[in-house]
Amino acid sequence: MAHYEKEKGILEIGLPAVSARKQIGVRLDYDRSAGEKRKNWNKEIKVKNSKWWKKSVIYQIYPKSFQNSNGDGIGDIPGIIGRLDYLRDLGIDAIWLSPVCRSPQDDNGYDISDYQDIDPMFGTLEDMEKLISEAAKRNIRIVMDLVLNHSSDEHPWFLEAKKSRENPYHDYYVWRDGEEGTPPNDMKACFGGSAWQWVPELGQYYFHQFSVKQPDLNWE
CATH class of the missing domain: 3.30.750.90 (Transcription Regulator spoIIAA)
Structure with missing residues (x-):
């Protein structure tokens, strides 16, 4: 639904509500005082109850x-x-x-x-x-409660990631080269022990902030 006030140079557009408690409106103001050479549009987006959780x-x-x-x-x-x-x-x-x-x-x-x-x-x-x-x-x-910091080590992404360094899913996770028994650093997991787990077939460690069965996803 749109409403245009010609004399004021205001166009208001009502977008479909996302839910019964949320309504989005867009208001465009045209500055007529600047004349035809400069069209100054100011966009104002109003979202009612956008911070409903507060x-x-x-x-x-x-x-x-x-x-x-x-x-x-x-x-x-x-x-x-x-x-x-x-x-x-x-x-x-x-x-x-x-x-x-x-x-x-x-x-x-x-x-x-x-x-x-x-x-x-x-x-x-x-x-x-x-x-x-x-x-x-x-x-x-x-x-x-969507868990996006890590996945299970049984997720298909991680099963693929462990197959080789060249696997397209390998970079979905955080890996570091190293030697068995010598983690990349001394970071500790929240559940105790090293935050790094050795994968012998790759010669690499993967990072897990929590359980060893929760490899961190790579957001870089």
Whole structure:
């Protein structure tokens, strides 16, 4: 939707709302006083509630221990769906959902082996879609705890990266040349021990800030 005020030289454009709580507008002001030789356009972008999280009540859910729906003793996504009315009645605005992507669970889901799938212990992609849909009906946002510092060492990227230095995926991770038993430096991992792990078939170390099964992704 657009609105143009010819006399004032103002064009306002309303863009489709991303959600019920967010609206984006673009306003262009044309400075007529400068004449035709100089067209001075000032663009003003207004985003309502763009920092909604600053005034929101956000409830973190650690899925393993929140609500079990099938009797296996492990919390899951259907269990969360079943408690949405309770969460709404608490007055929350958003759920911060700890990792639910497919994972070997070396670090409680923070070692992701497939960013495009849900770990079977928590449910299915269809369950995730239903959670998002049902939460939206109650005006509850879902904030995913997406782990991007590292992947699991069982992720296809890392399995490829270990095959050779020339592999296209090798540079997805942080590697340093060295000798076995002599790490590149004395950096320690958050979980203890050296932050470097030797890979004999490559003659290199890879960096892991956390578990040895969580090789850091290379963001350079």
